[in-house]
Amino acid sequence: MIHELVTPLQRQTLSANVYEQLKDILMSGKMMPGQQLSLRSTADALNVSVMPVREATQRLVAENALEIGPSRMIRVPMMTESQFREITSIRINLEGFATEQACKHINEDYLADIETLDSAFDKELNQENPDSTKLISINKDLHFAIYKASEMPMLLQLIEALWLRIGPILNYDLRSGSKRLETRAIADHHTRLVKTLSHHSKLIKALKARDVEAAKAALHSDIETATEFIIFSGTLPAVDQTPP
Amino acid sequence: MIHELVTPLQRQTLSANVYEQLKDILMSGKMMPGQQLSLRSTADALNVSVMPVREATQRLVAENALEIGPSRMIRVPMMTESQFREITSIRINLEGFATEQACKHINEDYLADIETLDSAFDKELNQENPDSTKLISINKDLHFAIYKASEMPMLLQLIEALWLRIGPILNYDLRSGSKRLETRAIADHHTRLVKTLSHHSKLIKALKARDVEAAKAALHSDIETATEFIIFSGTLPAVDQTPP
DNA sequence: ATCTTTTAGATGTGATCACAGCGTTTTTTC
DNA sequence: GAAAAAACGCTGTGATCACATCTAAAAGAT
Numbered sequence: 001m002i003h004e005l006v007t008p009l010q011r012q013t014l015s016a017n018v019y020e021q022l023k024d025i026l027m028s029g030k031m032m033p034g035q036q037l038s039l040r041s042t043a044d045a046l047n048v049s050v051m052p053v054r055e056a057t058q059r060l061v062a063e064n065a066l067e068i069g070p071s072r073m074i075r076v077p078m079m080t081e082s083q084f085r086e087i088t089s090i091r092i093n094l095e096g097f098a099t100e101q102a103c104k105h106i107n108e109d110y111l112a113d114i115e116t117l118d119s120a121f122d123k124e125l126n127q128e129n130p131d132s133t134k135l136i137s138i139n140k141d142l143h144f145a146i147y148k149a150s151e152m153p154m155l156l157q158l159i160e161a162l163w164l165r166i167g168p169i170l171n172y173d174l175r176s177g178s179k180r181l182e183t184r185a186i187a188d189h190h191t192r193l194v195k196t197l198s199h200h201s202k203l204i205k206a207l208k209a210r211d212v213e214a215a216k217a218a219l220h221s222d223i224e225t226a227t228e229f230i231i232f233s234g235t236l237p238a239v240d241q242t243p244p
Numbered sequence: 245m246i247h248e249l250v251t252p253l254q255r256q257t258l259s260a261n262v263y264e265q266l267k268d269i270l271m272s273g274k275m276m277p278g279q280q281l282s283l284r285s286t287a288d289a290l291n292v293s294v295m296p297v298r299e300a301t302q303r304l305v306a307e308n309a310l311e312i313g314p315s316r317m318i319r320v321p322m323m324t325e326s327q328f329r330e331i332t333s334i335r336i337n338l339e340g341f342a343t344e345q346a347c348k349h350i351n352e353d354y355l356a357d358i359e360t361l362d363s364a365f366d367k368e369l370n371q372e373n374p375d376s377t378k379l380i381s382i383n384k385d386l387h388f389a390i391y392k393a394s395e396m397p398m399l400l401q402l403i404e405a406l407w408l409r410i411g412p413i414l415n416y417d418l419r420s421g422s423k424r425l426e427t428r429a430i431a432d433h434h435t436r437l438v439k440t441l442s443h444h445s446k447l448i449k450a451l452k453a454r455d456v457e458a459a460k461a462a463l464h465s466d467i468e469t470a471t472e473f474i475i476f477s478g479t480l481p482a483v484d485q486t487p488p
Numbered sequence: 489a490t491c492t493t494t495t496a497g498a499t500g501t502g503a504t505c506a507c508a509g510c511g512t513t514t515t516t517t518c
Numbered sequence: 519g520a521a522a523a524a525a526c527g528c529t530g531t532g533a534t535c536a537c538a539t540c541t542a543a544a545a546g547a548t
Binding site: 489491495497499500501502509510515516517 | 519520521522523524525526527528529530531532533534535536537538539540541542543544545546547548
């Protein structure tokens with residue numbers, strides 16, 4: 001009866017709670033790359049002891065979403081341009097594979113979610129003052145709605161880990177971008193978003209037609225466009241500035 | 245002077261030490277899937293307190309090399325056949341990509357390491373009593389020597405995480421195989437290893453010729469052969485037997 | 489004033505204790 | 519003897535304390 005309807009609701013631990021919060025903070029890029037993170041201060045801020053924070057940060061370190069510096073201090077990882085390019089090429093491969101599998105398992109239910117998010121993106125973009133943070137969030141949800149159709153949960157998890165690593169960069173760019181949106185930057189940003197929109201529509205059309213090659217091509221363009229924008233904006237250091 | 249010669253030798257923590265040990269144990273499959281792991285008992289066994297073990301296990305849980313059961317107990321994950329197939333398809337993609345990149349960056353140094361390991365594998369296999377554990381270990385080193393030539397450290401790390409997840413299965417098969425090596429099993433096992441050997445030689449030849457497609461094909465066959473053997477041996481449960 | 493030395497604070501790491509939840513075993517009851 | 523109940527032991531979780539190490543500020547010397 002009811003046992004089959006409710007989820008077991010495994011009472012989550014404080015560690016898991018802290019982990020989710022820190023993950024959100026990093027994902028939405030509320031911490032800059034290189035910024036330090038003290039166990040005690042964050043524990044105080046979250047009104048818990050250091051133990052849950054320790055476990056959460058250790059887990060994030062394991063996922064490379066945080067790193068421990070030479071003097072054991074925990075910080076948001078810096079990322080060089082070459083590292084960013086490596087992640088991008090891995091993303092093209094892994095997310096391309098997910099898209100390929102999504103073409104095989106796509107159906108009306110998946111498409112409904114995808115098109116809802118696509119129109120939400122469209123709507124937000126065509127407002128007079130588009131909220132970049134919201135656009136990034138919708139874009140992420142849209143991509144994962146597509147990858148979910150691959151019906152490969154582990155693959156989804158791997159891709160999530162990669163997005164977690166580039167999250168801080170995306171927002172770092174956003175902040176530094178907002179400081180210099182005087183001249184061409186804002187125009188470039190807008191044209192980039194319009195490009196993204198067209199990539200999305202091509203991608204969805206290809207999914208409907210189950211056209212694997214077209215879908216992968218559209219995804220490739222989408223990722224490349226965003227990547228080139230980040231690299232061109234010059235927010236990434238050419239070489240590693242931090243001691244190992 | 246000497247400062248540039250020595251590595252900083254970051255004094256590793258106990259947690260990292262425990263993590264490495266547990267990782268080795270899992271990788272070499274000294275624990276069966278489903279087997280439980282108590283914090284206190286392992287802490288006693290390693291002569292440390294529970295703290296380092298807690299952090300190490302949490303990290304392994306984050307990497308899906310361990311899992312926490314419904315009653316919070318930590319255990320080696322069970323793996324269904326469909327999960328195993330999913331990992332295999334991800335491996336083919338990711339390791340295929342690594343091989344592709346290795347073709348671009350291959351040189352004499354990389355080749356030297358690769359061929360040393362290849363001949364070690366050949367030598368061990370042609371002994372009268374080949375040590376299966378040693379063969380698996382050499383096979384792993386050989387694969388990663390190839391992937392190292394891709395010069396993509398993060399990709400290497402992702403692949404390592406996947407191998408960590410299938411490590412227990414490989415050994416589980418090995419043990420259950422040793423129990424039933426009466427009839428055809430041992431013969432099948434030998435023919436499989438001979439196949440693996442031929443895949444290796446094809447793969448290395450393709451690497452030398454920088455023939456991307458041939459290299460990927462050889463790798464594909466290599467992974468598929470091993471996978472089919474595991475699945476055919478029937479050590480994997482068809483559906484998940486453990487409560488979520 | 490400038491450079492060196494010292495000191496005080498903050499950091500992550502590890503150990504130990506207390507506790508709630510769960511599983512098993514023993515005891516009790518019929 | 520079989521079923522229900524209580525006791526016990528073991529589990530992971532969280533908090534708190536002690537410690538070595540490192541950083542940054544204050545004191546000292548020249």
